[in-house]
Amino acid sequence: MKAIQLNNPEDPRSLALVETDTPKLRDGEVLVKVHAAGVNRGDLLQARGHYPPPPGASDIIGLECSGVIEDPGTTGRTIGEEVACLLAGGGYAEYVAVPEGQLMPIPEGYSLTEAASVVEAACTVWSNLGMLAGVQEGQTVLIHGGAGGIGTFAIQLCKQLGATVAVTAGSAEKLETCRELGADILINYREQDFSEELKGRCDVILDIIGAKYLRQNLRSLAADGQLIIIGLQGGVKTEINLGALLPRRLSVRGTTLRARSLAGKAEVVASTVEHVWPMLSDARITHHIHATLPLADAAKAHDLLDSGAVTGKIVLEV
Template structure:
């Protein structure tokens, strides 16, 4: 198979396409002929040497893909050669073939084409598991997602809005914020010239928000806590703004607030399979009805992985970037 690998830690220039042995379907696994793979921030960290794959996972980057079932291993039920699917991966998506635990394979929602389906697994599983399964966002509550124009943000805005929350989001340009509003964000905040704490305090009459989905980490920790409502839940899923910060425990105590930090990639297969099953049950019907949709900035062939990584690093994109085989 052809696969994108990093020859050493570094910038996009270290990416190259190589020939590797085809994967085989082990017990409980399915092999996909990959149609497309989605890019994620974690891929950039892995390329730079900061985020190695979990033990036993492929060294090839790529945490989500779509494709057609090429082989079915022992002890797999419900999947046959020729079925179309999308998959949540621990690695291996930037390739023409990938082996996937069957529980992390999901049918493609009605109305979504095979390539576009690669934009769904990571964002849908991340948002559903963190915002709804962990933080328990309820209809009528207030929700803030940082970076609303990214892959995670565009899915979070749509799901939270469709399920009855008041949605706040941050972004860096008027164009991106307008797109976030079109997806369902009630209040958009330009982080370059506005303080999200002050805006939310004013809009909510000082109450704050019930759930925050944060990809910034240290840089926003204090302000996120300030923004929480009583019994609010802050879920941290990234560290683009650093890994270490000072926490005012007294402020958190006064709000009876919770801070939760999660990752999806390193969870056991059984946990990821349970998340995928919940996504198929709760999210896929909304996608099939056109109420929630994957937002794709554009597609590039595997051979242009360097350009795709450079685009993601620039931040000049809206939604997901896909690599096609």
């Protein structure tokens, strides 16, 4: 098969379409002929050597895809069945082996390309804001990077859960996108200190920045507030006064989806299909695709995502 591989470990943009072996199936896996693969920040990190796949996973980049089952293996699934897939790796390829528990139906009314754009975001957002934080009606949720793939999905989900949504973004254009998706409080992080605007008001914060924002995030939380850190774009180390947590009973939680066990991922996938897929099917939540590129242009897709100009998701079509 053809797949994207890194030709030069010193150059994260040396992504080329090359011939490689088609994956061999393990028990409980299906072989999917890939139609499209979503592009994520984790893909950029892997290309830079900072986000290796878990042991036993494909070293090919790609955390989500859609396609058609080519070989059901031992699962009893149907050849030709259209599926969306949550992956530990392998999406930037013509074929990928997927554990059955990480297969999802195509949302009603969605094309395969559209489906590939929502898997990672839906599973990440629901597992953190729905399953972990338990966002409820009347709460205030702050979403950093509101115009990105995770952010655009999280805004819509939180509005469906009845929350007030605050977002940070770096331009008026991106904030307008957030407003159109339902965000209530718009903060330009280049011009405003979000912790001044939101001091003590946030019940839940979904954070992709990490160390750089930690003090401000804690300042923004209300009593019993939860800070959920899912990304470290702003660094991994900082110093805080732990005394700030105790009086307001604050929680700081770090999570990742890729490193979870097969059972853990299957639980997230099943819950996402149960709770979120109906919102996609009836358009209460919509996909937001910024650009679609051919698989061979993976390097261009990474350049585009890294530029900061992207609103929503980039999808590679095979």
